[in-house]
Amino acid sequence: MTNAQLDTPVLILGGGVAGLAAAVDLARRGVAATIIEREPRLGGRASQFCCKATEACARCGACRLGELLVQAAHLPQITIYTAALAVAAQPQGDGWRVELSPQPGGEIGPGPGRPLRERTTLNTQAVILAVGGEAFNPAGKTRFGHGRVDGVFSALELEAMLSQGALGPDGLAPAKVAFIQCVGSRDASLGRLWCSRVCCGYALRMGRVIRKLLPESQVTFFHMDVQDYGRAWEDELPELRKQMRFVRAMPGEVTAGDGRPEVTYALAGEQAIKEGFDLVVLSVGLGPPNGASALGELFGAAKDSDGFLTTDGGPAGVFVAGAAAGPRSLNESMVHGGLAASQAASRVASLTEARHG
Amino acid sequence: MAKVSLVWVATPGLIDLDPALVAKAAGMSLDQGGLLEAAVVTTSLEQAPKQLRQRLVGLPVAWLELAAEVGGGPQAHRLARAAVAVSRAAGRAAKGTLPPVYAPQPAQSVLVAGAGFGALAAAWEAAALGHPVTLATPFDDAVQAGADDDPEAVSLLAAQLPAQVELVPHSELTRLIGGAGGFNVWLSTNGDAPQTYGAVFLAPPGELAVGCEVDGLDPALCCPVSELNPEDYEGPQDGWLHVAVLAGTAEPVPSYSFSAALEAALALARRPRVQVTLLFSEARVAAPGGEKLFRDCREAGVLMARVEPGKLSLRDGGRELAWLDPLLGEELELAPAALVLAQQAVAPRPAWLDNDLLIKPWDELVPDNPRLAGGRTSRTGLYLTGALRGTAPGDARRAEAASAAAAMHEVLTGKVVPMPVVRDSFCASCLTCVRTCPHGAPRYAGEHIQCAPAACVACGACAAECPAEAIAPPGWGNPEMFSSLEWGLALAPEPKMVLFACAASGMPAVASLSAQGHEWPAGLVIYPLVCAARMSQLLLLKSLELGAKRVLVAGCHPGNCRSVTGNHKAMAKITSLSGDLAALGLPPEAMEFLPLAANQTRELAQKVAAMAQAAGEE
């Protein structure tokens, strides 16, 4: 059986914000691109994120996904296949020959893109790997009780709860909320010795959303250091410090107390404290994509010492964008997608020139 | 007035609606394939089949994302809403006030004013996209880097610059007017003669400055990180040489700056018998490799000392440091042989930016707004990158330049450019539009208002503010809007309501809800706007006059508006009318602003439902 054949100047793996932004920027540059997304729907992790605005926009960038989806759907230079996985790739001529395999569960949804129906061979001059990062599975940090202790959630679960409106006066109304930072980052014992960059920003902003929804609630932020996050962050921090209790200590464990989780932590010069909370949120860090090694082998992509994919040192015509290249916020991922678009467009232009000249 | 026909494009969300019924309800005829005078098409320009687009060339056409406006619910409601939307669009098409396909021929040349990695990246990107580029640098050549750049990366990039980039050395930008496609720019090398460019990148070379340390340190002991030579430091045979590295003691430093301090501390700690103490208020380890460096420093013996911001006290004429160790609760003292200070990349803001009354204040020109990320400013065609914007040195600046260049290319080569219509006979030359426009589009030239060829985004701020009603963005002039509101509200059952929805927030939320089959109240007229900036007091009051019991404006959250203050302007107008509402016997909630993000569909649905219930009970 012969595969269906497709030709595209640029193949983009991953239909999250970085991949979509790369495709839109390529279209702006007059270069056509094909996005393939493993899942049945586009959007990646950002589609689960809530709006973190309170009195003003929190600049999290989650709302910009919709804008990108509309642009991607309307731009004639962009072709999108969902439920499609790259299963083999080999350099061919100036570019790559990639085998795509349809994934189960692909149905035409309300968003842009059509599911891939058959095994397809795709020829391309440049590849952008925009497969996103993988959030740490908090069950791997057993002492924080995720999956064992009721009332312990990962920050991603909190995002979904907030966007579904599960928290508020009419829903779940925790009086005391704790955020535990650096779960799965800044951690040599897990082999994850990097700062995940985005967690301070998202946790404090979700804390502020909770304070707005439930003005009586108390939010505690267990952390080691507050990282920088965007240009206006330093101006924003003093107000956040007023709204929440900042505790500079990593808790030792989270256990099931009397009907609610209890957090054990120590302050300098005091004995350890066991304090009950109604909701404990584990701020999970971003790591390399799960399939990083598989993708690395597929395209021979280079990896940095932490396992994130890099453009530098990789094969010609393979570019990495977004959180696959290291922890990045949504806004940073979109701008980074623009860089990969520039690199891919430049390669396509030079190959075209070489062919005609 | 042209006779308008309804052209029905099959759309998944509309299959249960009979086009003939919709046309009849809207008082129009359905397209039978013959010649058309004017038309309403039920889909967007981008989604229309090519053949149809060709057929409609040159005709007054109103494009309508009908499926988005109709939503779900009982068929009768859907039909009514479709009729409302179609008739509203028909009003526009009939008057011929459609977005004119304007061919203003924007200037394609690009000026990059600045130096260093960010400026070269911008020049390279603009040239790669085929634009003639002028690089005005304060230095002798393109190779000289900003103090915050990696000189190797700069010379590598300078060597790659294509020949079409014209270098103007010893030159600085001193003034600028106009907008995308038509900037007038004064360069110090050009005397009084302005030059025209389509777009301008501003990337002044970065400097390294000590900004986050306590005042009063003995200057004789101080050495900035960039000037440190670790080889100069070595401890005595029988003891230790103490060096303090200060990395954000007054307030935290950015993570790239902290990483540079860590590298300095590590190099010092590897010298013989040198004990390094790193003092900081927050360990900013978020730069790539920062956490590893932080650990390497500790392994090499660097003592980490956390200080409450600003609480480092100085003794002995700034030669001795004292602080409270938060862990021990004791005061620690250190008399170091040297003080190494962390630095941040800064670029002085050009004076003309602050002094020119036609340039928006800094916070409005370069707000930290997700819609203006990647080098964009609120002035279309003006891009501001690098240290001046606070972007970290290195890769982030390259990405910023790439993203800005793609946006610039789209602006200058866009096929359809909205152009405000200015009626000179009405214009009082008050320059309200010039002062109001966030995008720098209009300017006063030769006794009338002229618009930069590619700067307008049709936000409508000018039209809302113009006291003479002389100016209107395409399709959004008062007469057209009033007439379509009238059509719409006349058809809507009681209680009548209007939802004005911004294209960046309210409308996408409406569209997602409609796609999910959401049931809108039957009396709700959904009125899409490019930006909430278009809301005028007149439009708000007109809605009430035409029978609306409730007017809701769904715009962006403060700080998220692409036109920076469009949402604030709408809010201010609603607030200023609250007193009048009472005089009219209306409750204060008759007019409201709902700050919304595109993904806050639930919030919009709840608000509209609550509004409909309250209006129905009156």
Next chain:
Amino acid sequence: MRLNDCDPGFKHEVAAEPGGEGIRACFACAACSARCPVGANRPDYDPRRLIRLTLLGRRDEVLSSPLIWLCSSCYTCGEVCPQQVRFTEVLTAIKNIAAREGHAPPSAKITAELLAKQGRLLEVTDFENDKRADLGLPPVEQRPGDFQAILGLKPAEGEAGEEPR
């Protein structure tokens, strides 16, 4: 306390001692302090504080502190530490330095004497061996020689198969 008067070499000295390698990795997150069962009963015992004093180079204060002998070697601190400091073993290294310099508390000296004499803390008497015989188990011997060798009181016995398990 003036850092100029402290001993910056102390942390390197501890790190050079077997078991002490992890000391410098600590970033004072307090996870160990939160879980330490000794700290739960002794307010003045805090692993993080002992590490801090060591890193600051307060050599005499650490080595002469009675607190360093309180560790119960439960290894909980090592389990929760995100930086793999392995404080139990770090403390063993510190205790070894302290003992060499005569800071060992009387209890440690008595422990060493008992080991040197009996090869174990509890003496094995006929009472234990009779019980073992009832259960069909072989008798246990006291082998003080092995421990005397470890404690440096006499050279090791070279015979194969007699090493203590």
